[in-house]
Amino acid sequence: QVQLVESGGGVVQPGTSLRLSCAASGFSFSASTMHWVRQAPGKGLDWVAVISNDGIYTYYADSVQGRFTISRDNSKNTLYLQVNSLRPEDTAVFYCARVRPDSGWYDGFDIWGPGTMVTVSS
Amino acid sequence: QSALTQPRSVSGSPGQSVTISCTGTSSDVGGDNYVSWYQQHPGKAPKLMIYDVSKRPSGVPDRFSGSKSGNTASLTISGLQAEDEADYYCYSYAGSYTAVFGGGTKLTVL
Numbered sequence: 001q002v003q004l005v006e007s008g009g010g011v012v013q014p015g016t017s018l019r020l021s022c023a024a025s026g027f028s029f030s031a032s033t034m035h036w037v038r039q040a041p042g043k044g045l046d047w048v049a050v051i052s053n054d055g056i057y058t059y060y061a062d063s064v065q066g067r068f069t070i071s072r073d074n075s076k077n078t079l080y081l082q083v084n085s086l087r088p089e090d091t092a093v094f095y096c097a098r099v100r101p102d103s104g105w106y107d108g109f110d111i112w113g114p115g116t117m118v119t120v121s122s
Numbered sequence: 123q124s125a126l127t128q129p130r131s132v133s134g135s136p137g138q139s140v141t142i143s144c145t146g147t148s149s150d151v152g153g154d155n156y157v158s159w160y161q162q163h164p165g166k167a168p169k170l171m172i173y174d175v176s177k178r179p180s181g182v183p184d185r186f187s188g189s190k191s192g193n194t195a196s197l198t199i200s201g202l203q204a205e206d207e208a209d210y211y212c213y214s215y216a217g218s219y220t221a222v223f224g225g226g227t228k229l230t231v232l
Contacts, residue, residue, distance in 0.1 A: 035221075037168075037223075044125065044211060044223060044224070044225045045160070045162075045168065045211050045223040045226070046223065047213075047221040047222060047223055050219070050221070059219035059220065060220075062220075095167060095168070097168075100170075100173060100179075103173075104156060104215075106154075106156045106215035106221050107156055107158070107173060107174065108156075108158035108170045108172075108173030108174070108213075109158070109160075109168070109213075110170050110173075110179060112167040112168055112169070113167065114167055115167060
């Protein structure tokens with residue numbers, strides 16, 4: 001079964017860190033470009049970051065550059081997002097998503113996980 | 123990385139057609155064919171409906187179609203059905219290895 005499942009969210013205080021995980025199954029993870037997308041409560045989708053299939057190339061939205069780090073372990077079929085110096089405005093559901101196979105890094109996202117909620121509050 | 127501009131809401135009766143616009147700039151929508159559309163029902167993950175401006179993934183009804191003219195992309199849903207009621211988001215590559223979503227459009231089926 002082709003799926004992505006995120007984990008690692010929770011309620012944290014401002015300034016702290018979390019590591020989000022996204023476990024992939026049912027497809028060739030090591031061949032897939034992957035993204036993180038977030039959605040604040042009641043708000044729209046917000047692109048966060050992308051990582052190439054081999055993990056060599058990573059790019060970020062300006063709003064998270066320097067605070068978030070995307071990485072992957074292809075031996076474990078797992079994508080990560082290290083989120084540091086969290087702010088209340090980072091409160092959101094974080095989704096991982098796969099780019100369509102055999103397409104460019106920024107092509108459509110054909111598989112999404114159910115998301116993991118991160119709440120930043122004192 | 124300003125969000126692409128979409129109408130906040132659109133509506134239509136069953137069987138009618140609706141079009142949702144997505145306006146960007148020559149740096150994003152107008153400059154690339156990596157434009158896609160997503161449907162999101164409340165509490166659910168987004169679902170890919172259109173990619174590469176006008177292509178439909180397997181399993182998406184042909185009632186859904188996409189197009190682009192200049193800096194504006196459009197999603198048209200014909201033969202509206204009750205289950206089409208959802209939020210819709212456009213997405214585009216935005217240059218400099220970044221991407222951007224639209225602000226989202228709430229579709230109401232009357």
